[in-house]
Amino acid sequence: MDVDTRLLRYFAAVAEEGNLTRAAERLFVSQPALTKQVKQLEAQLGVELFVRSRAGMVPTEAGDALAARIPGLLADWDRALRETRSAASRAARVLRVGFVASAANESTQRIIAAFTGRRPDWRVDLRQTDWSEPSAGLADGRVDVALLRLPFPGQDRSNVAVLLTEPRWVALAESHPLAALARIPFRDLWDEPFVAAPQETGEWRDYWLATDERDGTEPRIGTVTRTTDEWLTAIANGYGVALAPESCARFYPRPGVAYRPVTGVSPSRVAVAWAKDGDPVIADFVRSCLEHRAPSAR
């Protein structure tokens, strides 16, 4: 019997939420569409998956049994998908390199040149991601190797080599009183509202809020942004301040946004990361990275 993974995702969302309306929102479809899909799944299986009540949708035992299996099924499909894509790029001698916007720096050009020297018959496919995806596509297998900032989600499943370390600064509205200072103690920022990364970026978000370096004070969230542009705009408009690597001041100047050094907060590390599977081509790329790392990281 055939199913679409979409149906399985729909079902899983309803089972988790216990509520059609909310599940529909989460899936970006209308509630009637979800109603129909769930009914259709039940019809296809010949099994009642939910008990409907005013309280919402409660999974039956069969529904629970199915819900327990779905994450595994979807994960397996995802893995097959990634392996297929990576087989394709390997066969085409294409190395897929991801980098997060803020990690890109002057040495990228030289790294690629060095790699091309080592593997003249390979081509490099560069994919830039904004910081809504701090693993630069490595976590979901869309790239083979990534230049990014530590920490990132899925870091424990990857090999990592640090390329450089740079201090974290703060970006704030030029009109902000603290902008008058030449350097700002991090302690003075604890009570400021912050412009944060989305919840789902996990430890990346926490790192840039420096949650661990506030002595337990909860960070205040001014607003959440997904792209560099949104981020700059939010800061300029005074929705909050945000930590950022020093180089950000050079790469992303913006009228209305001031960058200042911060004391009392740990520096940020840029690294190259790759899957733990010992591909010699990736090893060559990593070698090319290490040749060009900043002296500070050696």
Next chain:
Amino acid sequence: MDVDTRLLRYFAAVAEEGNLTRAAERLFVSQPALTKQVKQLEAQLGVELFVRSRAGMVPTEAGDALAARIPGLLADWDRALRETRSAASRAARVLRVGFVASAANESTQRIIAAFTGRRPDWRVDLRQTDWSEPSAGLADGRVDVALLRLPFPGQDRSNVAVLLTEPRWVALAESHPLAALARIPFRDLWDEPFVAAPQETGEWRDYWLATDERDGTEPRIGTVTRTTDEWLTAIANGYGVALAPESCARFYPRPGVAYRPVTGVSPSRVAVAWAKDGDPVIADFVRSCLEHRAPSAR
């Protein structure tokens, strides 16, 4: 990214056949439909899966990678499906009992009565299958327990208890010269065309052709049938002869078809079979079967 399992089956068929036209036949769709589906899968993945040539469709490395994963994915989905259905029937206190047409016999009624005595709050759902499905739905988890004939596909994944043994007879056209004999030596049937079960029934087919008891002589296939009715018609019309359990002569008399005892061929065994997972309700059903088994099997 979403896919339909149908698309995966399509892809797998093409990868196996290496030929669109033949794969299309096997899948009971037209060749253009398959062409489109394969292209769509490639578009969805963003990966070329086949190299097209006059020789046919040759999988690329990516295609091979995907093809290697698909059987596992489909099997997992199938398992999830079976578990869901079985959870549903367990919750509804329904025991799903399959039996193949030819295994049903007079004791079925008594077995069910005995089971109902043991589990008054349970209901028995009987599902008869013809011999295109000799496991009576046990192999694909559509029933919890089955009354059937040995051997059957998937037998090694099940527990089995023999209920009765009966000689194999032969069914042939009344006009057939051998029908004149009161009992027919199996040796005399070796060169006869046989009415056989479909290829995909595996050892079931071989067993009823008695492939192992012909000293290596290849059986001749007169025609292939899927249902009891087709089978009887084929025999009456002289497309071939066929082995059948003795009781078949009582249950399926048919003008134009004669049944005769056969010497020199092993008898057939009727058994109860169930999944190896120790459900106490199933155990009660098996117990009810064993109480009513024929003396010959004890």
Next chain:
DNA sequence: CTGCGTCGATAACCTGACGGCATGGACGTC
């Protein structure tokens, strides 16, 4: 008790995907 908010289900409609048939184009074979 009445009006409102929150559930899920239903109706009417539109679009696009899938499948079928007929046909085309490339290439090898007799």
Next chain:
DNA sequence: GACGTCCATGCCGTCAGGTTATCGACGCAG
């Protein structure tokens, strides 16, 4: 040069999936 065997393409009918608007059931607050 005609034919057979591949896969691709064009055209068309059908149906599944989505959307919006609306309904019925129920609980709760005024």
